[in-house]
Amino acid sequence: MSDAILCRFEAARSIVRDAADLAMSMRPPSGGPTAKLKSAQDWLTEADGAVEALISARIDTLFPEDGFQGEEEGRTRTGRLRWVVDPIDGTSNYARGRNRWCVSLGLLDGDQPVAGIIQAPALGETYTAVRGHGAFLNGRPIRASAVTDTRSAMVEMGWSSRVPDGVFAEKAATILRLGAMPRSSGSGALALADVACGRLDGYLEIVINLWDVAAALVLLEEAGARVSPFLRDGGLEGGITLLAAAPGIAADLAVALEVPLD
Structure with a gap:
């Protein structure tokens, strides 16, 4: 650098x-x-x-x-x-x-x-x-969590009024079907930081903006987490979906939640 x-x-x-x-x-x-x-x-x-x-x-x-x-x-x-x-x-x-x-x-x-x-x-x-x-x-x-089974995972999901209720409920139900423990704590940046340090095993936000994630993206990369291609897929211009997860469960979460990974 x-x-x-x-x-x-x-x-x-x-x-x-x-x-x-x-x-x-x-x-x-x-x-x-x-x-x-x-x-x-x-x-x-x-x-x-x-x-x-x-x-x-x-x-x-x-x-x-x-x-x-x-x-x-x-x-x-x-x-x-x-x-x-x-x-x-x-x-x-x-x-x-x-x-x-x-x-x-x-x-x-x-x-x-x-x-x-x-x-x-x-x-x-x-x-x-x-x-x-x-x-x-x-x-x-810090490093991302070593969890490899969604049944032992803790996953946070951010809420936004821009997301239809049905879509939010569907994604939340998917997380529950995976056996993960759901959380929602009101700060996207801190949730992403929690994924980076292993306090959370995953974080999903269906619509999130660049200012919420700009600092966290490099933190997640350096901590070994996997992240959906937020910037490549339009995050520089407007709010889009973001998934960040521990590497051992990232693929399972991405498939179930229908979110592409990097």
Whole structure:
């Protein structure tokens, strides 16, 4: 990996740390959601905009030639190297004062993920990865689960109002028929990070966007997980399906759920 990428990664670690501190300082108290409702279960807090603005401004100062894309403002700058941020992934949790949310920042070189940082400050966890340099949780190397039987697997499935109820129910039923234990915890980025470190054996989201996965894609690759071809199949342009899984059950999940693998 080039010195330019490694330099950006080190700078991004500091930027994400400051962004996470800002998000913590703005976190609503526990209770009913303190946020605006964009659509069913799709929340927007004041922190979403503030955190994205902080990251965008810092990157623009340090690397003005780089592209930038955020969940809230869209693609505001173009460049071969493109930063993609989800300022608060798991906003439904964040808006209620819960702990399972994160700041997610990924770096793409063209259409290839090359670095990613996912920081969950309320959990005290930071995931990091640079292509070719391994994947880490709080500085310790991580690997995907060694599970080989879906009957002993734990699989999470993300929910979206953009998915018809019947489709969601069908996929959930398929996971249950495989004997896997289902989960749903409200943060796509952290679910993917859990697959990378073996806390989950699989994660399916029928419609998910680039900002949700940009940081996690390199983390998953470096941790040895298998992932559906999200970027190749249209993830750069809009929301599509993503499956990430431990290598020992990835093929079984992909066939049952009718999702192609890499």
